[in-house]
Structures are given as structure tokens and as C-alpha cells.
Amino acid sequence: MVASYLEGAGIPCPVVFDPSAVAGDAPVVIAGTRTRTVAVQEALAELETFVNAFAQAGCTRFAYKACASFDSTSEGNIGPAADFLAERTGVRPVLMAAGFPLFNITVHQGYLFYRGRLVSESIKRLDPLTPMSDPDLVRFLSLQTKERIGLVNHSVLRKGAAAVAKAVDELSAQGNGHIFFDASDDDDIATAASFAATRNCAVAASDPFLISYARHFVADKVAGRAAPRHAGGPAAVLAGTVGPVILEQLETFRTEFPVLSLDLLDPRSEEAVVADAVQWAEPLVGRKPFAISTATDATGVERAQSAFGPLGAARRAERLLGGIARGLRERGIRRFVVAGGETSGSVVSALEVRAVRAFPEGALGTGFCVTEEADPISFYLKPGKLGGDDILLRALEFMNC
Numbered sequence: 001m002v003a004s005y006l007e008g009a010g011i012p013c014p015v016v017f018d019p020s021a022v023a024g025d026a027p028v029v030i031a032g033t034r035t036r037t038v039a040v041q042e043a044l045a046e047l048e049t050f051v052n053a054f055a056q057a058g059c060t061r062f063a064y065k066a067c068a069s070f071d072s073t074s075e076g077n078i079g080p081a082a083d084f085l086a087e088r089t090g091v092r093p094v095l096m097a098a099g100f101p102l103f104n105i106t107v108h109q110g111y112l113f114y115r116g117r118l119v120s121e122s123i124k125r126l127d128p129l130t131p132m133s134d135p136d137l138v139r140f141l142s143l144q145t146k147e148r149i150g151l152v153n154h155s156v157l158r159k160g161a162a163a164v165a166k167a168v169d170e171l172s173a174q175g176n177g178h179i180f181f182d183a184s185d186d187d188d189i190a191t192a193a194s195f196a197a198t199r200n201c202a203v204a205a206s207d208p209f210l211i212s213y214a215r216h217f218v219a220d221k222v223a224g225r226a227a228p229r230h231a232g233g234p235a236a237v238l239a240g241t242v243g244p245v246i247l248e249q250l251e252t253f254r255t256e257f258p259v260l261s262l263d264l265l266d267p268r269s270e271e272a273v274v275a276d277a278v279q280w281a282e283p284l285v286g287r288k289p290f291a292i293s294t295a296t297d298a299t300g301v302e303r304a305q306s307a308f309g310p311l312g313a314a315r316r317a318e319r320l321l322g323g324i325a326r327g328l329r330e331r332g333i334r335r336f337v338v339a340g341g342e343t344s345g346s347v348v349s350a351l352e353v354r355a356v357r358a359f360p361e362g363a364l365g366t367g368f369c370v371t372e373e374a375d376p377i378s379f380y381l382k383p384g385k386l387g388g389d390d391i392l393l394r395a396l397e398f399m400n401c
Contacts, residue, residue: 001366002065003030005211008360011218015369018354019049024057027218032356034345035077036067037129037311043077044084051088061217062089063203063210067341067383068100069114070137070206071130072144078204079144082178085202086147092177093168095196096149097205098137099183107183110138110151123385128242128301128310129342138180147177154184157191164195183209228357230368230399231376233334236281237291237392238325240317240343241384246295249339252389258284259291264304264316273320278327285331289396292324295339318342322350335378337395344381351377364391364398 006013012026022029031050035043051062064081072078082094099107104115114122118135125131134140138149150171156163168179181192186208193212196203203213237253239246250259260280266273277292284290294317296304304313325336325347338344348356356379359368364387370378380395 001207002210002214003358004361004366004368005207006214006218007358009215011215013214013358014355015358016355017348019053021354022050022053022057024059028214029054029057029059030065032345032348034342034349035081036071037314037342038077040076040080044080047081047084048088051085061200061202063205063213065210066098066204066206068098068103068105068206068208069112069119069124069132070098070141071124071127071132073130074140074143076144079141079147079178082202082204083145083147085204086177089200089202091201092147093150093172093179094147094177094202094204095168095179095181095192095199096141096203097181097183097189097192097209099189100206100208101183101186101189102208106185107137107181109153109182110180111135112137123243126243126298128305129314141178141180145178148175149178149180150174150176152179152181152192154182154188157182157184157188160191161195161198164191165198168195168199178204181209228359228370228372230370231334231378234286234332235289235335235337235396235399236285236328236333237289237293237337237339237396238321238343238347239291239293239295239339239392240321240346241340242295242301243384244297245385245387246293246339247297248389249387249392250291250293250295253291253392256393257289257291259293261296262292262294262320264294264296264300264313264320265307270316270319270323274323274327277320277324278331281324281328282331285328285333291392292321293339294320314342318346322346325350329377334376335396335399337380337382337392337399339382339392340384341381343384344379348379348381353377362398364394368395368398 003013013028015030017032106113112119119132120135152167156167197216356369367381
């Protein structure tokens with residue numbers, strides 16, 4: 001999402017999935033990592049690899065992007081990422097901000113509201129991997145880090161830059177190693193990001209803060225840059241997220257195109273399940289789009305988690321869909337609509353994508369991107385809970401399928 005907004009503003013912003021693809025020829029570079037739900041040490045190892053690559057390419061500022069609702073557990077990985085950046089840069093405090101007011105995700109007095117309700121009363125409380133049960137983000141993040149966290153609230157942000165600087169300096173002097181900003185509205189984010197740009201601090205924040213922050217360091221648009229184009233070829237939908245939103249979207253998709261639903265409790269080997277799914281899809285490739293999904297209802301989620309554990313069930317779904325993505329690419333699929341953040345990461349990884357270029361924000365928002373190589377692949381990488389019932393169909397139309 002950050003890349004799409006910056007590209008729309010005329011600022012080149014490649015997204016890299018392989019540290020070897022990092023280059024110093026763009027003002028902003030984003031690493032597409034899978035650090036949200038992996039073990040802390042695994043996440044930190046991946047962050048270190050990318051930070052090393054960025055530093056070697058000449059980058060001097062570093063930011064960790066979290067989702068708007070700061071989805072995480074009491075172990076991490078937002079707090080550990082902030083701690084790592086503080087140690088790596090030698091600069092404290094790390095500046096933190098959640099929320100996305102445009103989508104009615106706000107933070108007031110440190111409390112997170114998701115679509116107008118405390119996050120602990122929203123659909124986010126039911127997330128199978130990162131259930132958000134505590135709306136007080138300062139208290140919640142304090143479980144993830146050894147550092148004290150200070151809060152700069154909405155009333156201070158309303159007073160402007162001088163008041164914010166004074167508050168941050170006072171909180172730092174009191175021993176707070178991280179500073180968290182409210183995001184009650186867009187003005188809060190703009191004020192906090194403008195302040196962050198004046199300090200050489202690392203940042204851990206959600207999309208709107210990072211978009212505003214990055215734009216402070218790029219004075220001019222890059223003229224004469226050709227717009228990206230989607231790849232040609234057949235299309236497929238892969239859905240690995242869970243919950244009522246994706247189930248409704250798949251039902252709408254099913255009214256026009258075939259859908260194959262996979263059962264995570266299928267006793268066959270993962271290789272057999274993948275081979276069977278690819279065989280089902282093969283006659284459809286080039287004739288019509290189709291969807292393959294591991295999505296299920298609350299009862300299905302509970303059954304899978306009882307069998308494999310919450311993380312084990314998620315990883316099984318990701319491996320299945322990643323393997324299917326490889327098989328579909330070998331049979332000619334060049335346009336993938338992928339539902340679910342973790343699923344998107346598994347598909348991109350399975351296809352060994354090194355880097356993509358994001359499309360600017362459009363009618364469906366952000367999430368469209370394409371590899372820039374001789375045989376390109378287009379993607380629409382969609383958060384699981386995003387979009388109306390017809391978004392899968394509309395995504396295919398946008399990709400000219």
C-alpha cells in the first residue's frame with residue numbers, strides 16, 4: 001500500500017522480496033518481508049539481512065511497517081523490530097504510530113478503534129493468529145519490548161510541531177525508549193510524521209504515517225517514467241484467509257467462475273493435495289478464471305487449529321497454496337489474485353519473485369503490482385478482510401482478464 005501511494009505521487013518505490021535485489025537507484029525502497037507471525041528470532045534475522053542490504057545500498061533511514069491495527073501477539077513482532085532498529089541505529093527513541101483514519105482505523109489516547117469500535121470488540125479479536133484483545137496499544141506493545149513506551153496524545157498533536165517536540169523530549173528524558181503517537185485523524189498523522197522527519201530516529205508505523213514520512217525526503221516527482229502494465233495471460237484466484245468476508249467474496253465469485261475449496265484436514269500428503277488441485281485447474285487455464293481456496297468458517301478454523309495448532313494450520317494452508325501457485329505458473333497462469341496477507345507472502349515466495357513494481361492507487365485501492373522481467377507476472381495482493389463481495393471479480397476486470 002505504501003508503494004502504491006508513493007508511485008501515484010510520482011515517487012519510484014520498488015518492492016523487493018530478495019535482499020540481493022536491493023539497489024540504491026530509488027529514493028524509497030520497501031522490503032516485502034514475512035515477519036508478522038514468524039518466531040521473533042526468525043523475524044529479526046530477516047530484518048537484519050534486509051537492513052544490511054539497505055545500508056550497503058546507501059539507505060540512511062529505516063522504518064518497520066506494521067498493519068494499521070498493529071496485529072501482533074504479546075511476544076511480537078513490532079516491539080522486537082523496534083528494539084532491533086534502536087540497537088542498529090544507536091538512536092532512541094523509536095517513533096511508533098498505528099491506525100489508518102481513511103479506513104476508520106484510529107488511535108485515541110493510545111486506544112485502538114477498528115471501524116468505530118474498540119479493536120477488542122471488533123472482528124480483529126477473532127483473528128486466528130493475532131487476536132487483538134487489548135485496545136490499549138501502549139500497554140499491549142509494552143509486553144513485546146524491554147523499553148518503556150511514552151504516549152504523545154491527540155491533544156498534544158493538535159498544538160503543533162513545537163508542542164510535539166517538547167513532549168517527545170520530555171518523555172525521552174523520563175526513560176522512554178519508544179514514543180507512540182495517537183492517530184485520531186489525518187492531521188495527527190501529518191503532524192507526527194512531519195516531526196519524525198526532523199529527527200534521525202527509526203520508525204515503526206502503519207501505512208499512512210510512512211507515506212507522509214517518506215514524502216518529506218523526496219522533493220520532486222520523477223518525470224517521464226512509463227506507467228506499469230499488467231502481464232498478459234490467464235488468471236487465477238488463490239484465497240488462504242479465513243472469516244466471513246472472504247467466504248462472501250468467494251460465493252459471489254462462484255456465480256461466474258468455478259471455485260475449488262480445499263480441506264486442511266485432508267489426510268493425503270500436501271504434495272498429493274497440490275497435485276490434485278493443479279490437475280483440477282489445468283483444463284480451465286486459458287479458458288476461464290477460477291479460484292482455489294483454503295478459506296473456511298469458524299467451525300472449520302476451530303477443527304484445523306485443533307488438529308495442527310493455530311500457526312500450524314496457517315502454515316499448512318500457505319504451503320498448499322504456494323505449491324499450487326508454482327504448478328499454475330508452470331501451466332501458464334500469469335495473473336494472480338491472492339487474498340490474505342500471509343497467503344500473499346507464501347505465493348510470492350513460492351514463485352521466487354525478487355521484486356515488483358506497484359501500481360498507483362486506483363478504483364480498488366492498492367495491492368496491484370507486476371514483476372518487471374522478460375516473462376512478467378501480475379498480482380493483486382489483497383488483505384483478507386478488505387473489499388466488497390465482488391472484489392475478486394472486479395480485480396480480474398482491472399487486470400483486463
